Amino acid sequence: MNRSTLNNASPLQQFSDAADSDDLDLTQMALLIGLSEYPNLDIELERQSLDSLASGASHRLDDEDDSLARANMLSEYLFDEVGFSANQEDYYDPRNSYLNEVLERRLGIPITL
Template sequence: MDQSAEFVASMCDIDAPLRLDRVLLLLTATLRQDPSIVEAGLSNLDRLAESCADHSRGGLVRHLFQDMGFVGDTDDYYDPDNSMLDVVLSCRRGMPITLAVVAIETGRRVGIVLDGIGMPGHFLLRDRDEPICFLDPFDGGVTMDRTACVARFHSIHGSRAAFDDRFLDPVNPRSIVTRVLNNLTASLRSRDPRKLDRLLALRVQLPLAPPELRALAELCEGRGRFEDAACLLDRLAEATRTEAAAEHASRLRARLN
């Protein structure tokens, strides 16, 4: 099974455990068309864990964000490379979510369980053994309580934005991968159309909610991927029982004749 097929199979088998590190490396291997990325990235994570002498949460944070120098990219936040786990591992710069994955997967290797927290606008971590303790991987792994998390949320969305405590609930690995996919889709649209097409070819094969089906169908149509767009609209029509999506799919297929 090649890396793209393994990625799709892993994301579609919702009852099976998902290896976050492997799946995100499969994604980047597919986009870069370099199968060697997967094993190289896993070995890189193994070495990060092996060089972590203090297997406490504080020791892990110091190791990654001080000794190893992992840092948030404040110069070019939306650079697609910041969503590519292999690049983040080698350059030690990234977005909150990919830096969080580095911490989650290094922590797993040394017996520290960190959960991803999908707060809108800024991905965080939480210590499963101390659920009131949050960490900001983009800010050197700084420790945060709920009040600090709310303040960070309002700094991003404005003081009038309503905060819901569910924003601080853990998210599962597939949700983390989906968020990385969304980030990559947005960043590749303006920077790398070729990789965007490879990404779309993967995404159309995945389980998708109606809003995702609609958004990806629109994007595929705009890229001239009419058959992919039509298939997504067929799925949308079936999921929502609406004729408009099915009719739109028929019009797109007519353009292929």
């Protein structure tokens, strides 16, 4: 279910409420930013997409204790296997800043990647 349908508040109000929470949820906040531009955004579906990526990464990292090796393995997974990349052709494309777009297109700017 789309979390935004559970709350009749505007995306800006939802973002403000999330920012004031003692349990800060950065994923929720990033998706709420997207909700302001994409009112039909299914936040729960986007979370599932992130959970799937996390699960794929976790399976690769489970047996590795070295932090540098884990960072390299995560980078290889996200950029080589999954196909995320920096949008070098159109860095200022607004879609590079919306987490839902980055997940769909596998293209973004460093902060969203």
